Amino acid sequence: MIAAVERSASEIDDLDTLVRLHWPRVFRFALASLRDPDAAGSVAQDCFLRAYRSRQRFRGECSIEAWLMRIAVNLIRDYARNRRLQFWKRAQASAVDLAAVGQRVPDGGASPESGAMAREQLAAVWNAAGDLSERQRTVFLLRFVEDMDLLEIAAATGMKEGTVKVHLFRALQAVRERIGRSQ
Amino acid sequence: MSHHLSSQEVSQWMIGERTPQQEQHVRQCPECGAEVARMEAALALFRGSVRHWSDGQSRAEPPAIGSILPARRGSWAQPMRWALVAATLLVLAAVPVYRNVQERQRQAEIARADALLLEKVDAEVSRAVPRPMEPLAKLVSWDFSSTDGRDEKTGNEEIR
Numbered sequence: 001m002i003a004a005v006e007r008s009a010s011e012i013d014d015l016d017t018l019v020r021l022h023w024p025r026v027f028r029f030a031l032a033s034l035r036d037p038d039a040a041g042s043v044a045q046d047c048f049l050r051a052y053r054s055r056q057r058f059r060g061e062c063s064i065e066a067w068l069m070r071i072a073v074n075l076i077r078d079y080a081r082n083r084r085l086q087f088w089k090r091a092q093a094s095a096v097d098l099a100a101v102g103q104r105v106p107d108g109g110a111s112p113e114s115g116a117m118a119r120e121q122l123a124a125v126w127n128a129a130g131d132l133s134e135r136q137r138t139v140f141l142l143r144f145v146e147d148m149d150l151l152e153i154a155a156a157t158g159m160k161e162g163t164v165k166v167h168l169f170r171a172l173q174a175v176r177e178r179i180g181r182s183q
Numbered sequence: 184m185s186h187h188l189s190s191q192e193v194s195q196w197m198i199g200e201r202t203p204q205q206e207q208h209v210r211q212c213p214e215c216g217a218e219v220a221r222m223e224a225a226l227a228l229f230r231g232s233v234r235h236w237s238d239g240q241s242r243a244e245p246p247a248i249g250s251i252l253p254a255r256r257g258s259w260a261q262p263m264r265w266a267l268v269a270a271t272l273l274v275l276a277a278v279p280v281y282r283n284v285q286e287r288q289r290q291a292e293i294a295r296a297d298a299l300l301l302e303k304v305d306a307e308v309s310r311a312v313p314r315p316m317e318p319l320a321k322l323v324s325w326d327f328s329s330t331d332g333r334d335e336k337t338g339n340e341e342i343r
Binding site for chain 2: 016020028031032038045048121125129147150165169179
């Protein structure tokens with residue numbers, strides 16, 4: 001355990017390696033949450049700066065990834081709260097990006113009808129994710145974009161595992177409902 | 184298990200909460216199997232689209248460390264900050280001391296002036312005769328050996 005903590009602490013000391021290994025994930029999560037590449041970049045940058053500055057406080061109780069994600073979750077929450085109006089405007093503007101994202105659906109040789117249906121489903125999930133509450137969206141993205149398990153999500157969000165399940169369940173219900181409406 | 188999965192049960196399935204009976208039912212029931220597959224496919228599409236979108240961003244590449252730690256200014260800025268704080272505290276602490284020293288100097292000057300004044304008063308009070316009579320007093324010699332000023336033999340009052 002002590003060796004693991006020392007190893008983790010030394011990993012954080014090596015900021016170059018830390019950024020190289022974890023930047024894509026932190027940036028992606030921030031991008032999916034904020035839907036603004038510039039804001040996501042700033043949040044990711046701030047996340048690593050904070051992690052580096054508070055590295056002495058890392059006790060190895062969770063993985064470095066979960067620790068970084070926890071910092072990112074807090075920064076994203078603060079960002080969204082401080083810039084609620086701008087965030088809302090950007091969310092409205094991101095509808096253009098959604099159309100572009102929908103075009104990237106791999107057809108895999110499927111028929112044009114099934115391709116169109118897949119795009120509709122995708123847009124429905126994007127819209128549903130955008131309408132989720134902050135906590136529901138966070139756990140939804142951590143689970144279904146970042147493939148984190150419930151315990152990791154609990155560590156990253158500071159919630160209990162049961163609370164994570166409740167938020168995830170409600171998020172899925174909302175997404176299912178939206179997918180059902182899109183058909 | 185005879186009935187189809189409810190909407191809640193499908194959502195719980197996606198979280199990973201499923202019973203062996205539900206797993207068997209989904210394997211055997213084309214309708215429930217299709218529903219679960221549809222949901223899984225939609226979520227997989229979403230995951231893929233987010234990752235694709237993120238990978239296409241210029242900021243998705245890890246930046247140079249210099250942009251995260253601007254000029255690593257902590258190496259000198261931190262001591263400078265502490266030095267500034269220390270200097271401020273020193274100034275704040277020195278002000279009362281300086282005022283105290285000034286006050287003591289002022290009081291010492293007053294005391295010196297008082298002492299001089301008292302010396303002058305003492306000098307005035309201790310004069311044998313008033314200042315205007317001093318020239319006369321110099322002409323007269325006073326003998327105070329006899330306490331009452333009388334001649335011891337005759338007992339007559341004598342002026343020398």
